[in-house]
Amino acid sequence: MDRIETLAAGAGGVVVVALLVALLAPGALSGPPSERNPGHVDIADATIQPQAVGGQTVGLQVNTTLRHRGNPTQNVSLRLRAIDAQSGLLETSQTVAVGELTDEREQTVPATLTVERAGGYRIETVVYQDGRRVDTGRQRVDGLQALVPTYARTPIQFVEESTLPPLGVSVREATDARTTLDITALLTNRGSAQPDDVQVSVIVRQADSNLVADRAAADVGTIDPGQTAETSMAVSVPSEYNYYVDGVLKKDGVIVDTVRTAVNLDPSERIAVNETRQDVSLEVSDFERERRATDAGDGEAAGSTDDGAPGFGVPVAVLALVSGGLLVRRRIS
The missing domain is CATH 2.60.40.10 (Immunoglobulins)
Structure with a gap:
């Protein structure tokens, strides 16, 4: 009986120590250090400006401003797509490798999409980090036929x-x-x-x-x-x-x-010119973000604490409690 009591007391001691450590030093029960986690990257703003205007096509320069916070973030890339506003068909796309982002600052990434000089398009911008989508946004541009070719x-x-x-x-x-x-x-x-x-x-x-x-x-x-x-x-x-x-x-x-x-010049009949004209002008909508809820975090790993200190985590304490109880029950039986 003394042996059973000793084992039960030992298991209870492990639980008490784990709970005390969780209260006094929460970082000891956290996941890996935050220094290993990439920082947070999202789209701060985006602008569209026509560049080379030809007879059939026009180059749209899309300037995407990325905002970075936290630790250095590697393998950042952008994917831009121009989708026909009427048919919904993909007109063209481009992927830009941004590379590593450091410091808490903003960086503008230019890219050019060449589309037909007619109608309108929906420009979609997606940010990837290590192949994982972290932010999305879109704009719309209409009235491209109003642009006068350079020549x-x-x-x-x-x-x-x-x-x-x-x-x-x-x-x-x-x-x-x-x-x-x-x-x-x-x-x-x-x-x-x-x-x-x-x-x-x-x-x-x-x-x-x-x-x-x-x-x-x-x-x-x-x-x-x-x-x-x-x-x-x-x-x-x-x-x-x-x-x-x-x-x-x-x-x-x-x-x-x-x-x-x-x-x-015919005195018996008169004609007139139809003066009804429809003015078409270039219009660019405001940038709209469509960030997913699963990407709302700042790049911190699940289970890490605010200070990012290493540790075992609260589940370890719970596991110790359950294991101790099962062990005591087995010994009693």
Whole structure:
């Protein structure tokens, strides 16, 4: 009986010591030191900016700002995806190796996604650490067709004032068979310099048949920044018909702007140009994080304490208590 009592007392002593250590030195019952655990990485912000704008595609530079806290974190990477906003199909993706993050600071990681210059896309950004997803966010960009290709950029444009038509038409000479029209294009320089090799042309189409009746072109002279100037041309068309006049502005042979007006030479019928226009502009939404609840921790391992000291853990004390009880029961039996 003395032996059983001794074993029971020993088991109880182990439990008491473990509980005392847990109360007086909680770090002794914790997991491995926190210095071995990677720090915390998440997305602080992200911006999207168009870069190389071509005729068919546009490069979107995505600048992702990563925020790091705690111990050094290795093997950090980003995966970016551009998903078509209408079809939901993946347009393109890119993976960027960030490497190791140290110190408590923010770091901006640039990446470029090349997409078609039309419609809109959902840009998704995922942060990985050692292949494990730790944070996710997304933005949306719309109206990419409003971006002007680099080769087509010029400050010279047709005027857009409601009281000043971009194309003015007057009759210079008229006979029963033909009518000569003077067409004046009103152009303005919205930039800070005078571009070279700019040309304006007009195409006159018969309203009913859409056949080209005549056309003319002229080089655009010097237009100082912020100023408006006129460029005149003459065309000859059959009388007694109505016409649409299309104005085309070109730079280095590339169409950069167009307008349309109507000319009524048929006294029995009149036509008008449909002036309904839908303005499209580039829009970028705010960045939205979609971090998962399982990634909400700061990179600390389960079972570690705040101070991160090494130890055995509370489960060891419970195991000792159960083992001691079973041993005493066995001895008594």
